[in-house]
Amino acid sequence: MIRRPRLSVLLGIAIVAVFFSQPITAHADEPNQSGGLGPPIDLPNGSSGLIQQTGIVHFQMILGRLELDPPRHRKGTKSLRQTEPFELQERITVSSERGIPSLHYSWETNHHRVIVNVSDALNLHLHSQRPDLRTQIALVQPASGPIDVKLQLDTGELLESIEVPSLYHLQASHPEIFSQHIERLLPYLLPGPSIRQLRFEAERQLLTVTPNRPIPTYGSVQACVERLSDSRRAVRAAAEAELCAFGLPVLRHIDRFPAELLETEQRARLQRVRQHLQPRSSDTPARLASWLSSDHRYWNLATANFSHEEWLIADRFVHKTCGKHLDSVQPSPSGLRIADAIAPHMRSESYLGSP
Numbered sequence: 001m002i003r004r005p006r007l008s009v010l011l012g013i014a015i016v017a018v019f020f021s022q023p024i025t026a027h028a029d030e031p032n033q034s035g036g037l038g039p040p041i042d043l044p045n046g047s048s049g050l051i052q053q054t055g056i057v058h059f060q061m062i063l064g065r066l067e068l069d070p071p072r073h074r075k076g077t078k079s080l081r082q083t084e085p086f087e088l089q090e091r092i093t094v095s096s097e098r099g100i101p102s103l104h105y106s107w108e109t110n111h112h113r114v115i116v117n118v119s120d121a122l123n124l125h126l127h128s129q130r131p132d133l134r135t136q137i138a139l140v141q142p143a144s145g146p147i148d149v150k151l152q153l154d155t156g157e158l159l160e161s162i163e164v165p166s167l168y169h170l171q172a173s174h175p176e177i178f179s180q181h182i183e184r185l186l187p188y189l190l191p192g193p194s195i196r197q198l199r200f201e202a203e204r205q206l207l208t209v210t211p212n213r214p215i216p217t218y219g220s221v222q223a224c225v226e227r228l229s230d231s232r233r234a235v236r237a238a239a240e241a242e243l244c245a246f247g248l249p250v251l252r253h254i255d256r257f258p259a260e261l262l263e264t265e266q267r268a269r270l271q272r273v274r275q276h277l278q279p280r281s282s283d284t285p286a287r288l289a290s291w292l293s294s295d296h297r298y299w300n301l302a303t304a305n306f307s308h309e310e311w312l313i314a315d316r317f318v319h320k321t322c323g324k325h326l327d328s329v330q331p332s333p334s335g336l337r338i339a340d341a342i343a344p345h346m347r348s349e350s351y352l353g354s355p
Contacts, residue, residue, distance in 0.1 A: 046187030046188035046191070049088075051189060052188070053080070057073045057092070060190065061190060061195075061198075063166060064283070066189065067121060067124075070099060070101060073101040074094065075094050089106075091106045102117075102118055107188060112128070112184065113129045114129075114185050122142075122144075123143050125138075131154065138150045139182075146163045149164065149177070162174060168292075171196065172199065173301055190282070198285055203302050203305065206292065210317065211317045213293070217322075218322050218323040221254060222253075224239040224240075225243075228265060228266040228269045236269065240273060247277065247290065249291065249294040249321075250273070250277065252298075293321065303326060
């Protein structure tokens with residue numbers, strides 16, 4: 001049974017939305033914020049920034065997580081200051097141990113200060129301050145597992161605590177926070193299409209290509225996971241091989257299994273499946289669509305942009321693949337949509353308190 005949010009929760013979300021949607025003064029270093037899913041109109045060009053100019057280190061976006069590419073780094077410290085098109089100061093220090101890079105990076109404009117620390121290529125801590133908005137965020141991305149984001153006032157008062165699988169989920173569920181604290185920084189960390197653009201193209205493929213592909217169902221994955229604890233080694237090995245053969249869509253399915261409910265053998269083999277399927281290069285729309293095709297949580301977020309007919313297609317596919325219907329309220333044929341897609345499935349603690 002799908003648990004529906006109480007009215008007090010929905011009212012609380014509405015109040016939070018009003019709080020974050022207050023008009024703010026636009027600054028020269030800020031991109032225009034687009035309400036749709038397309039790319040921002042004037043996202044800063046990071047090619048003139050310190051990281052891309054010097055090539056001292058290379059970031060990649062892999063399944064919505066910022067990672068360093070270990071072979072492409074040089075130890076040292078670099079700094080850069082520029083005045084056009086806006087005041088910007090950058091400084092980076094790269095270290096390395098056994099060929100695995102770590103870094104400390106600062107990025108500062110007149111209205112925005114960011115510190116990024118990466119250890120062992122995968123563990124990332126990002127702290128962003130917006131004095132003009134009187135808010136700050138602390139983002140923690142461990143080597144594996146959910147990304148934790150805490151939004152605070154500049155006084156330290158906690159406004160919201162968010163847990164997401166990837167930056168794509170964060171941009172979809174909390175676009176204001178993402179736009180104000182992360183989006184303008186990303187072009188300076190890594191080249192290529194923006195998260196908005198990748199999501200936009202991936203969601204088109206989710207609707208036009210994915211429903212016609214043989215995506216593994218949650219039931220078939222669950223059966224394999226159960227066989228991973230079989231007493232016969234050959235059965236366990238065959239189940240692991242079958243999970244690997246399913247490809248990227250299997251990853252969001254196996255994320256649904258709580259580790260504490262699995263046996264040691266199951267956890268070890270599922271970790272091998274993850275390592276086998278983990279991409280080694282930056283995300284593309286096709287790969288992103290494949291990974292998200294079995295993600296019930298993301299489908300609920302994506303339906304905010306769907307028409308009535310698209311919602312029906314998505315709901316049928318999600319029910320078949322994930323074993324449950326969409327949580328969001330169905331858009332009406334007239335085009336009126338009720339935006340309650342976030343509340344049922346995003347783990348978030350509002351500063352308004354629990355109902």
